[in-house]
Amino acid sequence: MIVGAGSSTSAHRRDEYLQAARIAIDPDRVRVEVDLTAGIAVADAVLAGIDADRDGAISSSEAQAYAGVVRQAVRLDVDAAPISAALVSSAFPDVAALRGGEGPIRVVLLASLPPLGPGRHQIRYRNAHRADIGVYLANALVPASDRVAINGQQRDAAQRELIVDYELRPSRPGSGALPFAASLGVAVLVLGALWWRRRSA
Amino acid sequence: MRSLLKLSAIVPVGVVVTLTATGLAQRPAPAAKAPSAADATARIVKAAQAVSGSLDDAGRARLQFAFDSTQKTNWSNLPSGIYERHSLRMGDLTPPQKAAVTTLLQTALSADGYRKVNEIVRGDEVLRNGGPGGGGGGRVNFGEAEYYLAFIGTPSMTTPWMLQFGGHHLAINLTMAGTAASMAPSLPAAQPAKYTFEGKEIRPLGRENDKAFELINALDAGQRSQAILGSTVADLVLGPGNDGKVIQPEGLKVSAMTPAQQTMLLGIVREWAGIMNDAFAEPRMAEIRADLPQTWFAWSGPTTNGSAAYFRIQGPTLVIEYAPQRSVDHIHTIYRDPTNDYGAKIAAK
Numbered sequence: 001m002i003v004g005a006g007s008s009t010s011a012h013r014r015d016e017y018l019q020a021a022r023i024a025i026d027p028d029r030v031r032v033e034v035d036l037t038a039g040i041a042v043a044d045a046v047l048a049g050i051d052a053d054r055d056g057a058i059s060s061s062e063a064q065a066y067a068g069v070v071r072q073a074v075r076l077d078v079d080a081a082p083i084s085a086a087l088v089s090s091a092f093p094d095v096a097a098l099r100g101g102e103g104p105i106r107v108v109l110l111a112s113l114p115p116l117g118p119g120r121h122q123i124r125y126r127n128a129h130r131a132d133i134g135v136y137l138a139n140a141l142v143p144a145s146d147r148v149a150i151n152g153q154q155r156d157a158a159q160r161e162l163i164v165d166y167e168l169r170p171s172r173p174g175s176g177a178l179p180f181a182a183s184l185g186v187a188v189l190v191l192g193a194l195w196w197r198r199r200s201a
Numbered sequence: 202m203r204s205l206l207k208l209s210a211i212v213p214v215g216v217v218v219t220l221t222a223t224g225l226a227q228r229p230a231p232a233a234k235a236p237s238a239a240d241a242t243a244r245i246v247k248a249a250q251a252v253s254g255s256l257d258d259a260g261r262a263r264l265q266f267a268f269d270s271t272q273k274t275n276w277s278n279l280p281s282g283i284y285e286r287h288s289l290r291m292g293d294l295t296p297p298q299k300a301a302v303t304t305l306l307q308t309a310l311s312a313d314g315y316r317k318v319n320e321i322v323r324g325d326e327v328l329r330n331g332g333p334g335g336g337g338g339g340r341v342n343f344g345e346a347e348y349y350l351a352f353i354g355t356p357s358m359t360t361p362w363m364l365q366f367g368g369h370h371l372a373i374n375l376t377m378a379g380t381a382a383s384m385a386p387s388l389p390a391a392q393p394a395k396y397t398f399e400g401k402e403i404r405p406l407g408r409e410n411d412k413a414f415e416l417i418n419a420l421d422a423g424q425r426s427q428a429i430l431g432s433t434v435a436d437l438v439l440g441p442g443n444d445g446k447v448i449q450p451e452g453l454k455v456s457a458m459t460p461a462q463q464t465m466l467l468g469i470v471r472e473w474a475g476i477m478n479d480a481f482a483e484p485r486m487a488e489i490r491a492d493l494p495q496t497w498f499a500w501s502g503p504t505t506n507g508s509a510a511y512f513r514i515q516g517p518t519l520v521i522e523y524a525p526q527r528s529v530d531h532i533h534t535i536y537r538d539p540t541n542d543y544g545a546k547i548a549a550k
Contacts, residue, residue: 018436022446035442100283104442135435140449150449155432164449 037103073129085109138162238380241480249356268354280369282341292346314476320405361548376544382481385538414506428453452499
């Protein structure tokens with residue numbers, strides 16, 4: 001005999017639109033990956049915003065357009081100055097999976113950073129997409145570059161906004177200086193050879 | 202006469218016990234030994250072969266996958282009907298075949314791990330029988346029949362293979378390579394998180410919950426302010442589909458905990474790492490213990506037990522997340538090893 005207890009709950013997130021963002025910071029760019037998973041009870045409302053011609057399928061142009069809507073709703077700043085994010089890719093589940101609460105839609109954005117000097121910097125991410133039904137997660141990934149060290153993450157209570165404080169370390173001696181020194185050396189050799197030929201002539 | 206018969210039965214037993222005890226007493230006292238990983242592997246492989254041997258060709262085709270197949274990542278917390286699984290369905294097995302699977306799980310997992318898995322599966326029966334949270338639009342199937350078993354790679358003492366068992370709110374991915382094992386990534390979850398079975402209250406993830414609340418309440422105000430994140434964590438950050446991602450750790454560094462608090466934290470970790478056979482769990486716990494200085498503990502939500510609160514334990518080889526789904530009666534959790542998910546590290550050796 002098995003008897004359930006506790007409050008009435010749904011088997012899975014039904015009436016919310018989970019939007020989980022992962023932010024990867026490199027010295028010269030920021031990559032944002034957003035997974036959007038609609039609960040069963042809101043899936044039709046989400047689908048209505050994608051399937052513009054109401055034919056029950058998601059065409060590539062509809063997918064592209066919806067990914068663009070998500071891109072527009074995401075705001076990125078570096079050191080309080082807005083930066084523009086381009087849509088890199090998007091992937092959509094089939095309609096049946098989306099309706100069943102099995103997703104997710106994945107949207108990948110990329111923003112180039114202006115030249116930044118070594119020291120402390122701040123990336124601010126904000127997602128305003130479908131705030132009526134959205135619940136949000138936002139996390140920085142461990143940076144792939146050892147020039148970037150994250151000092152802290154601050155969020156608003158709902159995780160619509162994430163501010164990442166990080167340190168940009170100088171590029172290692174050699175990564176830029178060595179090629180420059182080598183070029184200088186070659187130039188000196190060429191000039192020396194020219195001078196020697198002229199002198200010998 | 203009856204007394205004589207009893208005596209004749211007791212005497213040989215007594216002799217054996219006496220001889221054994223004498224022999225043991227003459228040897229130096231052995232230290233308490235963990236079960237041998239080689240023995241555990243041999244027993245698991247034998248039990249796996251017994252499952253395979255109990256099936257017909259069609260059943261074996263559902264059970265067996267190539268080690269490099271995509272089946273490894275074919276797991277979810279979602280129930281059948283929403284998420285399609287392609288391996289061996291428990292509901293399609295005969296009683297002897299089911300018994301072989303039970304033996305395999307009992308062998309591959311610790312006693313506590315098997316108890317947990319069993320209670321999670323039994324909880325799905327509550328949903329099937331119309332318990333709170335049941336339903337799902339008519340196309341969702343709950344219950345014990347909707348759990349699936351796969352062997353990814355051939356069960357072997359030497360070459361890598363994976364035992365995958367799961368269904369709604371459960372994914373056990375146990376990779377074995379010789380005498381090494383990794384249970385990452387795995388997803389033990391629960392809904393309902395509390396139910397009654399044969400007059401007894403069952404909480405599949407109750408200890409995880411209670412130990413975590415004990416720890417957060419054992420922290421002083423300064424430690425707690427570091428551990429508690431100022432935002433709601435609505436779900437698992439590194440749940441299904443998020444293989445290979447490493448998020449920036451947050452919260453309180455375990456190195457800032459007292460030894461007693463660190464012991465409490467390890468007690469929480471053991472609830473996940475200890476699901477697999479003790480022979481594999483002990484070295485895993487030693488690895489996690491060695492990484493404690495680089496491990497973090499983060500919390501989101503109220504600190505009074507009985508509330509829905511999220512927590513995360515993250516170290517160089519460990520991610521544990523515990524994420525209530527807006528309710529204390531519906532819990533998702535994940536256990537990962539960023540260096541050894543799907544046995545990446547041990548299978549490469």
